[in-house]
Amino acid sequence: MLKKTGILFLALTASAISFGKLNVVTTTSDLGSIAETIGGDLIKVQSIATGNQDPHHLQARPKYIIMARNADLWIRTGMELEIGWEMPVINGSRNRDIRPGQLGHLDASKHIHKLEIPDAGMLTRAMGDVHAAGNPHYLTDPENAKHVAADIAGRLALLDPENADTYRKNAAAFSDKIEEKMTGWKQKLEPMKGKSIVTYHKSWIYFCERFGIDIAIELEPKPGVPPSPAHLTRVIQTVEADDIEIILQEPWYSTKAAEKVAGKTGAHVVTAPIFTGSDPEADDYIALIDLIVKRLTEQPE
Amino acid sequence: MNYLNSSAMVVAGTLLIFNASAQDTAEATGITFNDSTGALRAFNPAVSATIDMFYYNEDSAEGLSHMKEEVAGFGGHAHGEDEHDHDHGYENGFNLRHLELSFYAEVDNYFRAQAIAAVSEEGAEIEEAWAETTGLPWGLQAKAGKFFSNFGYINAQHAHQWDFTDQPLIYELTLGSHGLNDKGVQVSWLAPTPVYLLFGAEIFQGDNENMYVQAEGENVDLPENDGPRLGVGWVKLAPFQFDNSELQFGLFGASGSHQEVHEEGALPDEYAYDGDNMFFGGDIVYKYNSGKAYGQGDAVVQAEYFYRDKDLDLKDSTDAGAPIGSALTGAQDGYYIQGTYGFLPRWRAGLRWDQVGLTNEEQEPGEAKEEFGDSWRASAMVDFRPSEFSQIRFQVNNGDYDLGDEGTENVWEAFVQLTFSLGAHGAHSF
Numbered sequence: 001m002l003k004k005t006g007i008l009f010l011a012l013t014a015s016a017i018s019f020g021k022l023n024v025v026t027t028t029s030d031l032g033s034i035a036e037t038i039g040g041d042l043i044k045v046q047s048i049a050t051g052n053q054d055p056h057h058l059q060a061r062p063k064y065i066i067m068a069r070n071a072d073l074w075i076r077t078g079m080e081l082e083i084g085w086e087m088p089v090i091n092g093s094r095n096r097d098i099r100p101g102q103l104g105h106l107d108a109s110k111h112i113h114k115l116e117i118p119d120a121g122m123l124t125r126a127m128g129d130v131h132a133a134g135n136p137h138y139l140t141d142p143e144n145a146k147h148v149a150a151d152i153a154g155r156l157a158l159l160d161p162e163n164a165d166t167y168r169k170n171a172a173a174f175s176d177k178i179e180e181k182m183t184g185w186k187q188k189l190e191p192m193k194g195k196s197i198v199t200y201h202k203s204w205i206y207f208c209e210r211f212g213i214d215i216a217i218e219l220e221p222k223p224g225v226p227p228s229p230a231h232l233t234r235v236i237q238t239v240e241a242d243d244i245e246i247i248l249q250e251p252w253y254s255t256k257a258a259e260k261v262a263g264k265t266g267a268h269v270v271t272a273p274i275f276t277g278s279d280p281e282a283d284d285y286i287a288l289i290d291l292i293v294k295r296l297t298e299q300p301e
Numbered sequence: 302m303n304y305l306n307s308s309a310m311v312v313a314g315t316l317l318i319f320n321a322s323a324q325d326t327a328e329a330t331g332i333t334f335n336d337s338t339g340a341l342r343a344f345n346p347a348v349s350a351t352i353d354m355f356y357y358n359e360d361s362a363e364g365l366s367h368m369k370e371e372v373a374g375f376g377g378h379a380h381g382e383d384e385h386d387h388d389h390g391y392e393n394g395f396n397l398r399h400l401e402l403s404f405y406a407e408v409d410n411y412f413r414a415q416a417i418a419a420v421s422e423e424g425a426e427i428e429e430a431w432a433e434t435t436g437l438p439w440g441l442q443a444k445a446g447k448f449f450s451n452f453g454y455i456n457a458q459h460a461h462q463w464d465f466t467d468q469p470l471i472y473e474l475t476l477g478s479h480g481l482n483d484k485g486v487q488v489s490w491l492a493p494t495p496v497y498l499l500f501g502a503e504i505f506q507g508d509n510e511n512m513y514v515q516a517e518g519e520n521v522d523l524p525e526n527d528g529p530r531l532g533v534g535w536v537k538l539a540p541f542q543f544d545n546s547e548l549q550f551g552l553f554g555a556s557g558s559h560q561e562v563h564e565e566g567a568l569p570d571e572y573a574y575d576g577d578n579m580f581f582g583g584d585i586v587y588k589y590n591s592g593k594a595y596g597q598g599d600a601v602v603q604a605e606y607f608y609r610d611k612d613l614d615l616k617d618s619t620d621a622g623a624p625i626g627s628a629l630t631g632a633q634d635g636y637y638i639q640g641t642y643g644f645l646p647r648w649r650a651g652l653r654w655d656q657v658g659l660t661n662e663e664q665e666p667g668e669a670k671e672e673f674g675d676s677w678r679a680s681a682m683v684d685f686r687p688s689e690f691s692q693i694r695f696q697v698n699n700g701d702y703d704l705g706d707e708g709t710e711n712v713w714e715a716f717v718q719l720t721f722s723l724g725a726h727g728a729h730s731f
Contacts, residue, residue, distance in 0.1 A: 050544055052592045060730050061547045062497035062539035088730045094491050096436040226595055226646045253594050
């Protein structure tokens, strides 16, 4: 056993020396966490958005250009989430290997089941910040994380055939782990099944669809538009009519609007991270889902 | 300057060869082909239209745009002929600055390109029409066409991207209302250093409405200088890698051919000058991202310094006694510093301070060196962005303009600006 480990270790060291570690840059920290799970010590992962930053509203910065310059693989959420800054970063990096269409560019949304794809004929900017390709917050559904893991493993295997088996094995192990955790998550969320909640932004639809939770209304009247007094009145009416208990939102939104609604109704505010790294308890993808489930099922103080 | 032409051709040819060798045979399995222009448009370019209009009022007697042409040490806008001679001054009341039509696409797997037409009521101008390589090795990139020089910070930005409705005074008084926007080539190199270090060199035709003019006189002759007549170099450095903020420094310099025709006396006599105009300076930008939604708490501080030095010789004159060959020299400088802060979701406030003519001297042939005073302007603005695609801005300026012999005049200006973007979701550089 020890001998085997030694040989494996030697092989790993040898490959690390001969090829260097693959540099992987992900646009968001949840993608980064999944990539780390799959690549382990064979790759070096950097994420552009920290868990506390809304990845839709970043700016192309010199720091990101330097990260992209040395990347062997660029992984993005896709579905226009990074549309405001991704290409200036890639162009600025002068790294031709990670341009869309190259082997070093992976759009993680390829195999996921997309929700809220708007009818192209009906789509206008008057709908707010709506993405033509559908809602890009798909990684809140752990089932989608399996597809993403498989895609990342597949691409790493193409870039680094020597270690293809390791990547595939790690992706399979990650999927098994999700499978295993799923039972527990479903059990914990059972009391919420069929009930309605309020969310701030349309970032939880995949999570809620997976666990059978209804989203009655968002605090934002339209995606990307902050809550208005008139809309909050509607939210309060909805909360009262549906006996809603939870208002769920990400850390970067002010809790003022949610607290206003909570103050006038029986609901309470739950702040949960949507990306890894924003909370010490959510340092990897599975811990992140654990934490979201925990926050949703905690009794309010 | 002919050697420049031939060497540019050689460089361009070499770049093409390298670019062509850059193609990977990407495996067809699981590669996504989409160019971030949205799902609906397939191979069409990303098309957008930007409407930029404002209500304007200022309180000077003779009109501020006319006055700016008389600012001591910065006069001389009316010398030479070029197609930019329509008046860019703002009228009291409603102004439609322009309608900007933009087409952007990846041309193929070697180039990306953008074509921007600025349509105003006087007609249309090609604001940008360029292609840039996407596959050169060693951190190199080459660009050709008509484009904004990337020197400094604000020059490469379009008017509707500025944090204030009007541009910094020093740029308006030196390079004019379009900034440095010209036909030419640019090569830039991202150094393989652990921090961001970008070098750029540009060669332009040298057609600026104000600082790089090829003039013509009625009765005097000037040499016809072949293009390209202007070279620009710049470097940008971002030494820190903070999580939520970025600090970038820049240095730049340029030199190019310039001509002026002066008319003096009652007849009047004409004096034709030919020589060089050079400029150099530096810029600094600090951006802070608060991580809060809708831009609340975000801050930007930027400052630029610009020094120009004019060195011309008298080539011809209708005045028989004129000292042909003697020098007309001048040096002017200026800077601005501005900051914006997101004080509420979607609301920003900003302050700007402009000063020009700290160095301000001119020497005409046979005359003593003249020293002029400085001019300053203070601005405050508040803007509101209902979404990423619309903006309303309120701005007030108050400035003291040194008009030389006519003394100093103080002018108030007020703007209410509306900006609307239609179509493709743009992505902006730092």
